[in-house]
Amino acid sequence: MQKRILPYYFYISVSVGSFIYLAQQFEITLPKIVNNYVNDFLILPIVLTICLFILRWSRGDKNYTIPIGVIMYICAFYGVIFEYLLPKFHPRYTADFIDVFLYFMGGVVFYFLQKKE
Template sequence: MKRLFDPLFISYCLLWGIIHLCRYLHQPVPLLNGHLTDFLAVPAMAHIALTFTRLFIVRNQQYTYPLFYLLFMAVYTSVVFEWLMPRLSPVYTRDIWDVVAYFAGSLFYYCFHGRPATARQEYP
């Protein structure tokens, strides 16, 4: 469970929280409000899923998701939030840039979390 306290993961959560708090207070942060939460969505979901995968499924703390899995998460998130949900609720809107952000977030996560532990610094 200590993997959930990775500095990057904590940063994802703090940024997401700040952006949503600013939205709630009707003071959106112009450059960050639009797509940063979409960029952070896949890395945050992947990090939580990977932590539980390592603990309960593969039982190997060095295991990482292959790029294909992360890209699949981006496809799935895109389909749900950019195609399905806008058809079911007027609260959601379609935005191709959100899809780009999901895929960019996947690649970001792969670059900073997806490499084997020997190729990057591990946090205790």
Template sequence: MMAKLPLKILHGYVLLSLLLFFTVQSLKFYAVVSPIWMLHHLNDFLVIPMVATLCLHGVWLIKKDTTIRLNLFTILSLVALFSLVFEYYLPQQSYRYTGDLWDVISYVLGGFMFYVFQKAA
């Protein structure tokens, strides 16, 4: 078991991201009028740091080494995967999904935030 959790700033950011994510989902559920960017792009911005942090924890658990960090190629691969699946593939499969360049930009910015917070420690 890991004794001390590193990257406190990153983990604080991810906890804030989870809170914001559930807030946005609640606003959508209750049909509260909100800014378009918040309903359509904020969660896309928040998802990459959350998923990347989860992946980082998986690596730590497998390797038993909390000094490991995700490199830029891994983060960009995650951004590319989300972009291809959610902005290209799924819009072709279902009317519920729409491909949007702004969502891709949100994924990229979220990946950049993860990279910065991961390097901050």
């Protein structure tokens, strides 16, 4: 029997991401790398795991996997929206190429974790 890693990775990612978000809201000082980059790495596996769960449920196929092309498209979409468009219109967002790289790295991690199931 194969161990399912993706659900554990999902719950840990949501927990870590939530902790970082709450720490930022309460103005708790975090290391710069954690404050600026960790959630960018975690967000795509979180979103894609939710999408995978919904797709498996709606298709009735517990072995369905999201194709790499779709994953890369979603990573690119996040990069365009959050690193190109939103920084032009909202001061909370800043354009950062490293964030785009982290979106794609998170997508690659998700791709391999979903294949291990």
